Amino acid sequence: MKKIFLILITTMALSGCDKTLDRLLVNPNGPTPESANADLYLTQAQLSFAGFFNAASDFGMELTRMIVMYGPRYDNAYQPQSYDGIWSNAYTGVLKHINALLPVANNEKKFIHVGMAKIMKAYVLMTMVDMFGDVPFSEGNLGEDNLNPKVDPGATIYAGAITLLDEAIADLAKPASSSPGAQDLFFAGSAARWITTAKTLKLRALVTTRLADPAANTKIAALITAGDLIDAASKDFEFKYSKKGSNPNSRHPRYNGNHTSTGAGDYIGTYFMWSLAQEKGQGDANNDPRTRYYLYRQRTNYANVNENTINCFGQAYPGHYATGLTNPYTGATYNMPFCLLINGFWGRDHGDNSGIPPDGQLRTTVGVYPFGGRFDANQGANVSVDFGGQGAGIQPLWQSAFTDFIIAEYQLVLNNSVANARVRLESGIRNSINKAINFPASIGYSEAISATLVPDAARINNYVNKVLAAYDGATTTDARLNILMKEYYMALWGNGVDAYNMYRRTNKPEYMQYTIENNPGVYLNSHLYPSVFVNRNLNATQKSGVGVQVFWDKNPPNSRR
């Protein structure tokens, strides 16, 4: 009897416990998804987007010698896991939150939110194709419904991205219930600016894919005729960081990595520094007027150079480097730059994977433009955490100068107009130089910049004329394109995404520094798939190698190195 009673009591007690057990299923550490908010999603998407661009730009800058690629070969410069971060950020950072934002924002008629989101989504999709080729798109981001998304052809994804841009233009034209205002870290909620951005990105997409699109010529001509493109600095599409160093750290990530109490983290590519400081002439009067804005030298001489501080010191000039080249700007004969340059420009050669010497406070590092570092006024002083522009840099996603250069490319290559291209070339150089010169003031740069170091009109004209003379002196489209693309390359500092696209599309500029190793393998025409994709997705297969080209790259695979 007693036992039965006990069992009865137990049963009753346990059934009463079901409610307690149910209650404990709910995670007390966060709200339920129903409380999601469009503004808060938008912030998440934008920050992820800025991070995405930064990572993509990093790879591109390394592959175009702006910053060092350790290499030594193209096929072992990056392991598949090097891409896990950018892949995760693309899908779980940007795309997932944009997909979550769209229904919420549509529902609340927040059409600027919708348009912004679609533009960022389109940008990410195109960049993923640019980097990896075919990637998950139609089957991506479906959660439980598809845990092993298959890839779509790159061309399909590009078409999808252009559709998204068209949709965004339509959405942005609709009356919105509210503007994101300060939540919009690009244009403070201006629908007009976003429409201009969407149209310009369409133009960018068409130029990028022009080799694979027989109709590119007419489509591009139509877009140029329609106008409303990013053609002035006030319309530039850029993510703006601030000087806030902690709680939260809102500085440019590349500023953070290069301004520490033990020195700089990145090496600037020897070739890029040479292009600024030596190729077109030495010293302030003759070099690139942007040099002091782009780069900051911690040492202005080579007093500290020895075999313990820079590995290439004392090493023989690589036998496979191109020598006896003719400089189109000066007419002089030159050899491909190697190791040390002049005046303390301290970098690293392409594909140099030797050990890292204690040179963190000796290397040349990124400058005030566009990273928010310091203007190089020959200080020759070590970097520090709160330095120069204090990290209030930008991610230069698209600028008026870039519009000039891709239109120039169109004019020269597709429209066969050497003169129209020349106009755009000049406009592009001037827009780019002005952007750099005006940059310190735009970020509240607090140090005085001596007027004697700021390039004046004469210096700028000198530079422009030197380039135009070289352009005029070129006799073939290919040679003209080389001059054009070199200037585009110089303007793209901070934007490795378009630099890498440009190089694969045009194989220009010519004679960028070779890898230190004589036989680096085929150029990295596209990145391997990330390990998180290959190892976790049943439908994923690693590509045969880094020589695989993306759909719009119709150049011979071995046409560049």
Added chain:
Amino acid sequence: MQHYARLFLSKIVGYNILIFILRYLLFKTKLKNMRKRLLMLAGTFVLLANTVLAQTVQVSGKVTDERGDAASGVSVTEKNTRNGTTTNASGNFTLQVRTNATLVFSSIGYTTKEVAVGSSTTINVSLVVSTEAISEVVVTSYGIKREKKALGYAVATVDAKSLEQRSESDVVRLLNGKAPGVDILNSSGMSGSGTNIIIRGVSTITGSSTPLFIVDGVPFDASTNAQTSFVYGNTTSSRFLDLDPNNIESISVLKGLSATTLYGELGRNGVVLVTTKNGSSRKINNKTEVSVTQSVFVNKVSNLPDYQQLYGGGFDQSVGLAFFSNWGAAFTDPPIKVTHPYDRTALHVALPQFNRTPGANNDNIYEFKPYNSVERFFRSGIIQNTSVGIQSGTANSNFNASYSYTDDQGFVPGNNLYKNNFGLGGNVKLANGLTVGGTFNYATTDLKSPPTSTSFGSNPTVSSVYGNLIYTPIAVNLMGGPEDGDNYLPWENPLDKSSIYYRGNNDIQNPIWTVNNSFTGQKINRIYGNVRLGYAITSNLNISYRIGYDYYTDYNFFSQNKGGTVGADLIYRRGIHRTINGHNTIWDHSVLMDWNKKLNGGFRVNADAGVNSQDRAYAQTGMRSTQQLVYGLFDHSNFIISENRTEAGGDPDYKSRQLALGAFAQGTLSYNDYVYLTLGGRNSWTSNLEKDNRSLFYPSSSLSFIPTSAFEAFKGSRMVNYLKIRGGYATSANFGSPYRTRPVLNISTNVFEDRVGTVLNSNSISNRLPNSKLKPELIGEIEVGVEGKFVNNRISLDLTFYRRLSEDQILDRDLDPSSGFTVQSINAGTVQNKGIELGLGGTVIRNKDWRWQLDANFTLNRSKVSHLPDDIKQIVVDGFSNEGLFAINGQPLGVIQGSYVQKIDPKTLQFSTEPLVGERLVSPGGDYVASSGIGIIGNPTPDFKLAGISTLEYKGFSFRMQWDWTQGGDMMAYTPGTLVGRGLTKDTDFDRLLPLILPGVQADGTPNTVQISASQAYFNNWSGFFGLGDLIVYDATNIRLREASVSYALPAEVLKKTPFGALSLTVSGQNLWYNAPNFPKYVNFDPETSSLGVSNVRGLEYLTGPTSRRIGASLRVTF
């Protein structure tokens, strides 16, 4: 005393009963009329007011053995009741029994004797050595006591002798090698660091495999509350550190599921049953015994590398003092002089003595010569322990109190562990038949340690004491003082107290600065214990109720002064103070009924049934402050920025609660005391899974058969004294972690601040995809075994085979982020564990003066992963995704995967699919080519473990040794890789001018002929840096003298004239010697560490540091 006890207790509602009892016990001597008081006390229990009291009588006596010596520890019970006691060291006992009762005397190895009490109150008994059955009583689930012979499963018991007076204050580390089937691994040699304990292999891929700890019958939290990933260091202690080894009476390890079914899913990883002296029911009749133990030990580094003394820092024979690596120029006599490392602009003001005019060689003042820095870095830590125990009892009650203090200094400066343990416990059997008991324990643990974040043999990403120490270049005078003149390298900038070191850009944090300025630690305040009530409803039906509580706060901190040089400037280098307060609570209730009845025809039934609820709640809050204002002060108000983040960026605020309910029953049917059939089961309900999947029933069955009792042939046999054959099948489950079934939105505030100061917040969707269909993981285990005693009980054997299958694993499946998520808990995969456990004992010598006992414990476990679905290619169990420990179909759980030297078939020139098969591919530059992907390059599971324990006793002397042998098991170790790859140990003191050709083939299949320098060969290939993981995977076979001790106990005759009851002195040491022959010889590497801290898996080492060797003495006095 009473006042303080009350102060502690009165704060907890519901403990008035215990206070009452304690007060009563404390003042019992003053009580004139015990019987009256007892009745008053009993009267307070309304429930039992009408109980009739039986007539009792007190009997006492002495038990002796064949030779007439006192027989201690003999169980004396009143027949057919649970009333009983054991004899003390002099063989005496006292017991309150009913008149006309029969006393049963039993002890291992002796024939059980029954004596009727009759009219005599003094009963002296002489026991004879048994030639057959042994009726040892062991504690099983929920404190149920059973004769060991009735059990159909293995139980390992470790007694106090193996635990007390040791230098190690972590109970679990002391169990190492003492119980077959139990695998214990220290996370590091730091005092207070966490400890892995795994019983019968790991049966879950991503769940927890820490066993359930039951202290005095109630659950005890044994987690390791690491606040950051292992990358940030692993000196977080495991919470069984809060137990005092000197206060433990015994530990039983229930290994198989047959033994743990009644605990349900909580017991799936095995159960460690700890009985403290305070919770013991051992009675000391009418006597008070006080014991005091004082120990002092020295704690030193067990072994350091043998550094070569021929070459200094640099590369390719250069004089490169500033290099991390030691491939520089040969030392000369007299030494050449180089520019002082501190002759640099940044230090010219602070340290003008090193500022010399450049040029003309007058700036070359620092001698390039060997300095023996590393060994001078370590210290001899002193470990002190003081323990006091009081045991007192009357016929029907006992009372215990204990206090212990431990001060354990690590061998690394800055590593200290302090522990205080207070304990009270008591039992009283009231005249009305009600028994009341309880324990109350208060423990404080205070652990401090320098940070030990992982290092790959280069600068660690955050502060780490070992990160830059072990590979200090030979010519760096780390430990020098001002007396070294121009060779002195101060470790801090005298002006701002920042770290300075030998590299020009000051990018290495000086290890001395680290130990003086960077601190991690934990402060624990813990209260745990239980209250229990028992009542015999009839002579064969008992009911008991037990409530257990375990509450602790865990104050966890990482604090570093400004002036460091690693980590982000604004997070680490300008000072950081991160504090987290955790609160852990367990409330456990259980009601148990026990019934036994003798049936006709030699049958007997023994049944137990009960219900249990276990409520575990954990919550923590924390803050991280950065940018210290005034050097030296760690207070959040002294920092400029305070954020709700950990140093790794995570949210330190977290809470979780799990409720587990269960109803269980178990019955044993026995026949003539030689066949025992046990059937049992438990139904569990959990709060971790959705309603449809939250309830589960687990059955169990086991059989024990004793041929030596069953068959006449064995009777009187001196060869086979006892034989038992047993087998069982049982099941269990794992309900996984909480909150895996429902989606949640993450909120982050203050994620970005724009140029005009607008602060942005965000919400985000977790990367964990919820799974509402998650089911429990099902575990089934079959075990069979043999136990026996042979040759006059001189040889004992306990052999077990088991096979455990764990299906429908709840595992964290990594998702391709393109699905939108990165991880989901799913049911998939099977883990099988098969193993052998063998305990073998032999009494080599047994006579009047000598006794020599040899014991061996053998453990073998093989695991295999299977049934992972095709869309899960592999699962990272721990480590990194490109270098870690994985679960892969057909492989043992936790194989090492990493990149490796690419192998090719020289004939076909195809890359090998097997990472370790084929010729090594050499690049045109002469170095090995790293694979582009990862592959299996090692299996960390040892082939077997064997522990041998020898105990030799001569009169009062006892000499004890424990040798452990671990055979096989791979380890990916960066310490040997770094030391050899950077040219530091004697393994590299060959003539470095000679070029080397790496064995292997070139891409065209021909043998490699490229000559490279020694620096290049070693640094680029064996340092672990360049993705050639298989070159730093070593076989971790090791043999070790884990413990040795000599103790002497003064004979009783000598002590008679003194106030002492016993006096003994023990000199002992731990980890006295080891050899791991398959690591580079001069690295002297000890593989008994794990950089992963407390984890399911092992086999990765990222400069975790050396292990500890402890030697000292301990004095124990009782009076």
